[in-house]
Amino acid sequence: MTTGQDEEVRRLLHVSFADFPLGLTNRYDLVRLWSLELQWLTPEDALSVLEKLCDQGWLVEEDGRIKPNSGVVLIPPALGWQPIVRRVLYPPDFVVAEEVVNVSRIREETQRQESNDSKQVDEPQKIKAQFIQKEEMIEIAPSREVIVKISEPENSTRNKRDGPTDRPPDRAEINIPALINHIAASSGLVNREVVRRAQRKRRSLGPVTLWMALALVAREQGLDMYDVTAIIETK
Known part of the structure; x- marks a missing residue:
């Protein structure tokens, strides 16, 4: 538990x-x-x-x-x-949950049952299928695959073999928190949504800095780019 x-x-x-x-x-x-x-x-x-x-x-x-x-x-x-x-x-030690279900085994059993009972679909079989479906929701692997596919834009030109370290460093990195706060306050978006949109632009455009991606989000929201530039160039 x-x-x-x-x-x-x-x-x-x-x-x-x-x-x-x-x-x-x-x-x-x-x-x-x-x-x-x-x-x-x-x-x-x-x-x-x-x-x-x-x-x-x-x-x-x-x-x-x-x-x-x-x-x-x-x-x-x-x-x-x-x-x-x-x-x-202060996180606790990780302990593998005993109730995690082996989905591969369940799928094999399900396929075998469907093969044997394909000519007869009765109510008990429907109940058993629903039970297996609920158990499969516990497994981590399928949900991780879905997360990755959703987060990766279809038109991304980024090579999936390239790691996160391929992104160039941000020269205006010290001013990024202030820039995020300004875009959020001016556009009505929450900070996390501003960051999410900037990250999506970085994946779409390739090796661009975070401050440049944030500036593109600001322009997309119709903000005054003079104010945005002033924040980026603040020393």
Whole structure:
């Protein structure tokens, strides 16, 4: 049975990996996402959370790439959700849930039953199919595939084999939080939606900086570009 801390970590990981191709990222991009783009944690706290999630089994790091443990069942958060800091700062050890269902085995059994009973569909069989369908919802792997496909735009020119580190550094990085706040306040969008749209533009356009993607979002919303430029160039 999951606890409040478990669920908070599962929601955090769902948000964190939804926009990364193939569900893979690196330390720099995760710390930057939590601290700079979403502004949930300080850079120091973000690095501390990352270290603890790796040490306690929630995240797996191989060859500089980080991904959720294959046994973690991610939980989609509600609209406007943000993590309770004290819960993610001290995450519990990850324990594989005993109730996770082996979907491959269930599918094989289902196909065998359908083959044997294809000529006769009765009420008990319908009930059994509904029960199997509910069990399949527990499994993580299919839901991760859907998340990745949705987050990757159809017209993306980005090579899926390229990692997140291929993006160039932002020269105006220090002013990005102020720029996000300005676009959100002026357009009526929430900060997270501003960041999501900017990330979508980066994936569509290729190697562009975050501040440039945010500027494109601002222009799309009809904002005064003089004000936007002034924020970007502030030292």
